[in-house]
Amino acid sequence: MSLSRAIARPLLAAAFVTGAAGALKNSSALAEKAEPVTEKLVPLVRRAVPQFPSDPTLLVRVNAGVQLAAALGLATGKAPRCSAAVLAATMVPTTWAGYPFWKADSPAAKKEAQMGFTKNVSLVGGLIIAAGDTDGAPGVAWRTKKAASDASKGAKSAARSAKREVKSAKRAAKAEAKLAAKSLPGA
Incomplete structure (x- = not known):
């Protein structure tokens, strides 16, 4: 004090x-x-x-x-x-x-x-x-704003990560589909 x-x-x-x-x-x-x-x-x-x-x-x-x-x-x-x-x-x-x-x-x-x-x-x-x-x-108002900001940043980061995962999954699915198409008889 x-x-x-x-x-x-x-x-x-x-x-x-x-x-x-x-x-x-x-x-x-x-x-x-x-x-x-x-x-x-x-x-x-x-x-x-x-x-x-x-x-x-x-x-x-x-x-x-x-x-x-x-x-x-x-x-x-x-x-x-x-x-x-x-x-x-x-x-x-x-x-x-x-x-x-x-x-x-x-x-x-x-x-x-x-x-x-x-x-x-x-x-x-x-x-x-x-x-x-x-x-x-820090006061309650600052702590509340900070927690909201941190939560928002965490949500944005999770959304970006999820988008990357979806793109990666799409690429993997396309690659598997091409591979499967090549392995089919008559292709």
Whole structure:
């Protein structure tokens, strides 16, 4: 791992460790902010997962736990790409519930919420970069293209080989036919 990754990943994860710890401590207060979001999201999720919980406090705690686990994975380099992707996904409801600047009553509250919203969107940008960072190794997209290219080359080579075999078989059949024709009586 490069030095920049060794420094950047824990720094990026630090925001989530502290945020998740705070959310676990203050889950009841945050549940009030999350309730308008959970009221909209839970019915959608329940279509796919009927046993999905609807209690906003529990959902805040689960989100915080997921963020904490993923942040530790990112910071320690254990599945950093997956951890970054999970963190980015958890930021959508967190940002929507935490910083609804479009509902702010005063210009000061709106500005504060916009700053928090922008900060979270910026964190998501960093997480997207971290989720796509292959640490210098080929990524899934490259490996898929390479496998397809290799398969295509192999198929083309097999087709050329088959054509050569068919031509060779035709020549052999013609030669045998001539030989057989010469050996027939009266020829």
